[in-house]
Amino acid sequence: MTASGYLIIAILALLFVVIFQIAKASEYVSVLKGEKKTFEQNNRINAFLMVVFLVVGLAAAWWCNDLLYKKTLLGLPSASEHGEKIDTMLWITLIITGIVFFITQILLFWFAYRYQASEKRTAYYYPHNNFLEVIWTAVPALALTVLVGFGLYYWFKITGEAPKGAMEVEITGHQFGWEYRYPGKDSVLGRVNYKLIDAAKSNPLGQDWTDVANQDDLHPSEMHLVVKRPVRLVIRAQDVIHDVGLPHFRLKMDAVPGIPTTMWFTPQFTTAEMREKTGNPNFVYEISCDQMCGKGHYSMKGTIIVETQAEYDKWIAGQKPQYVTANPNGAAAAGSASTQPATENTNKADANQKQEGKPVAQALKK
């Protein structure tokens, strides 16, 4: 350790001793002065500090808000339609809880100050009042009914079925990164089987090449979405639980090994538009892993590019199906693959495939 390190420790220890000695001395002083007098003095100081804490605390809260508000997402429009509902819900909750917060905190510290011990008063014997109890059972219950009502209304809208014609993208988490799969021209994601996963054979997702639907599936390195077009994500994990966190779209869904989940939303703004809105030329929609998944958890980042239909069409046209990468011999390999007899594995993959089309609730019944 360096000399300055020792110095800091010495100073801290000294400070510690000084505070302790002062505290100890104050105890002796109180004995000399008389306990009653000391008590009254301490009581006045602490009562005063209660009000100071309230006032300074409220000012600090305002200052903190001033400083940090612009760094949150609250000031930005939500990047998804669902997110707008969530933001509305957030504001409703903020207002209701905010009112309660200020009233109760002010009463708490004010009462503490106002009713500090005094010889002139005696405490008011007031053991119960059923009317008051009913009031503060009923009013919170009413407020919560409002919150539950709005909350569930939005919740069912958000978790409902994706609209017909939504594009489908598969996202798969593993330690520590994301893989994306697009269904290709046939709009159907081919069967996958975790036992076929083999990076050496260019099959990181375990695609079953005997399924023709797999042959045009794309496996790009980032996710591209079309602005204003609903997208349904099929979410998988290969090793441990991950979570697709989309802060700008205000959404989150776990990726659970063995149990595919889904989530849908509609992007509102292209990445370029968001760069303007945030005033940040480096803005990018990031996918964060929001479920602790190991030592690289904090680095498990994905990228979503939201663009116009024309830009998207151009991008997707440039993507090569994974099948072509994995089977450089092309059609010949495909032919031989499709003639293989159905094995146990493909049966399981079949089961997987069926499950994929179902809503999450049914998938879970497995």
Place this chain on the structure above:
Amino acid sequence: MSNEATVHVEQGAVHEVLEHHDEHHHHETFITKYVFSQDHKMIAKQFLITGTIWAIIGGLMSVLFRIQLGYPDATFPFLEDIFGHWAKGGKIQPEFYYALVTMHGTILVFFVLTAGLSGTFANLLIPLQVGARDMASPMLNMLSYWFFFLASIVMFSSLFVETGPAAGGWTVYPPLSALGDASQGSKIGMDLWLVSMALFVVSSLLGGLNYISTILNMRTKGMTMTRLPLTIWAIFFTAILGVLSFPVLFSGFILLLFDRHLGTSFYLSEIVINGKILPNEGGSAILYQHLFWFLGHPEVYIIILPTMGLVSEVMSVNARKPIFGYMAMVGSLFAIAVLAFLVWAHHMFVTGLNPFLGSIFVLLTLLIAVPSAIKVFNWLTTLWRGNIRFTPAMLFAIGFVSMFISGGLTGIFLGNSTLDLHLHDTYFVIAHFHIVMGISAFLGMFAGVYHWFPKMYGRYLNSTLGYIHFWVTLVCAYVIFWPMHYEGFAGMPRRYYDYSSWESFKNFVELNKVISFAAMLSFGAQLMFVFNFFYSIFHGRKVTTKNPWHSATLEWTTPINPGHGNWPGEIPEVHRWAYDYGKDGKDYIDQTTPVGKDESGH
């Protein structure tokens, strides 16, 4: 057994004890008095001191990972001197960081705020406040502590194994916690964690069953249930929660051990790890979460209910007023205890849970806000028109209410599945639960320690240090956790080692420095409390009267330093509730005072 019979038998037992004591005085050795003691008061002190040591370790861990979060680019060579390759180059390594956050959570939730809190105050207060010589089974009570001690030894040893302690978060979700290949911390450290927690559950059950039977069977004559102080009611519900939910956690842990070592697939399905294809199919990782949170959620009430009891008692005594709405307070404790079992899935809204099922849990979760609100308003009304003495204990009780309001209200955000989609696993969650069950519970526990320290050791804690301790803690707690709500609104995920590569989250660097500084300052204030605590045990100002706080409850009718058996003569009979403060112009009326003829009812 009727109360009278209990009292009678207890007296008989004590006579024997006393005689025994007289005849073989030299037989009470250091070992039987301080180590394998069966005196509930000594066991309480053992729990408190073990919990304190754990709190220092757990708190120090938070200081270490706050160093990383506050100063992600700096290096501190002294860290390498102490921790070796875990802090290579003076920089906390990711594996170390995750081990720290995991152990910080485990230690504080279970070892400090469950064992340290319930263990201390249930043991100390139940016999003293219900009027019993000791617990229903002093032997089981002693075993409860020693199982906790064993659990502590195993958990502590896991800090020193080569691959490190558990590192998958305090919830240890599989498959991460089930597969040694997935994480260093899921190797031997995880086994030790599970063994330690299993021992912990045994300790908790032995304690809990004892608390329940003592409260139900060993109350002194006249101590009806509705005359019990709220501390006892709170501990009673806490013990019931623990007894009903810890076994479920235990089963979850056993299945996890099976998955780890016996090749079962309870939680594992379709996994490829490090290129290795595992044979397990058909398990559900979500099953573990159900089992875990079936305890995990009641667990937060196991932590907060006892402190609600302590705070109610301390507040009433120091406001010199009865607690407002005693029956409503008991009722709301009961409501919280029941609802605690019906809300666990609100931790799982984003696991792919059926949205309809989720909606039921939204409703039940937000229902808890009602009894919580009742309690807050009752505390406020207790202060209203009181005559408040700001003892250190009272300050902490008021701080508790402030924190409980702040943290409770943010629960309304997270319990609403719609908002949870955005806020789940962000810093908003960290802020919420640290305020509502971390800080609040600590403040409540401190209130208890300052208030009952004279009963435990016959001496006072230094008040000036107590005042400094309170104000520094309260201010630091708000400085640390209030701004975290904003980080949560920015979607900043929790359990990240470093945010600097994230365009979305990297603009909180300055704030993280401030938070880290406040965390260290707060830790310093806690160390000062610990110093005050140990110093005052031996050198604190002596208590000279039996009832220094002018409290109406039974524990203050015992001698200043009560021996084993608590009351030298007969156990006093109780004639009234515990809260006759300021009644009929009297400052307070002891529970043992018979009701006078002209006395007004309540």
